[in-house]
Amino acid sequence: KNQVEQSPQSLIILEGKNCTLQCNYTVSPFSNLRWYKQDTGRGPVSLTIMTFSENTKSNGRYTATLDADTKQSSLHITASQLSDSASYICVVRVYSGGGADGLTFGKGTHLIIQP
């Protein structure tokens, strides 16, 4: 069964500090992996996408990594801000020829930034 496991479940850090969120998956065959940010009371919004051939990709203070061999991804947040407080969801796409139901969602990491 395709699964996406995220750790930690929740994390509290001080404003200005860095943090790293983890995502392990067993989805096969792998197509790509996205990190979403979900603010409280809002729908998820895509931060970045990682394909099989990509190891690292940055989007401002967010840097995602992918190790397709070990089936692991991480999301590193640098110099955290209060607005980074949110849930971060890892979503992996199985290669199914373009099927609309090929997404597996992780349960998310709930990140709280304290002033």
Add this chain to the structure above:
Amino acid sequence: NAGVTQTPKFRVLKTGQSMTLLCAQDMNHEYMYWYRQDPGMGLRLIHYSVGEGTTAKGEVPDGYNVSRLKKQNFLLGLESAAPSQTSVYFCASSRQGETEAFFGQGTRLTVV
């Protein structure tokens, strides 16, 4: 550009009542989805549609029905609400073959 709009945003139902959640998107996306999100669980796919007039079951379809009569709209119906259907419901849309899903704000449904 409104993106994906869900109505209503909040609703309280009594057990056995019926209701319809409306999702509208203005991005001309082919694919549309309904998910539910429960505490401690990831988003779970209820039903989805790959085009006007077509729908398919997702991971947790029981107790729900859907219709997509127009490309821009995707309706989720609960015929006889149960307390187990208390959840936050998200609608999403995407281009054909594209994995980035654009989500609505969510509908918080409570069944008492």
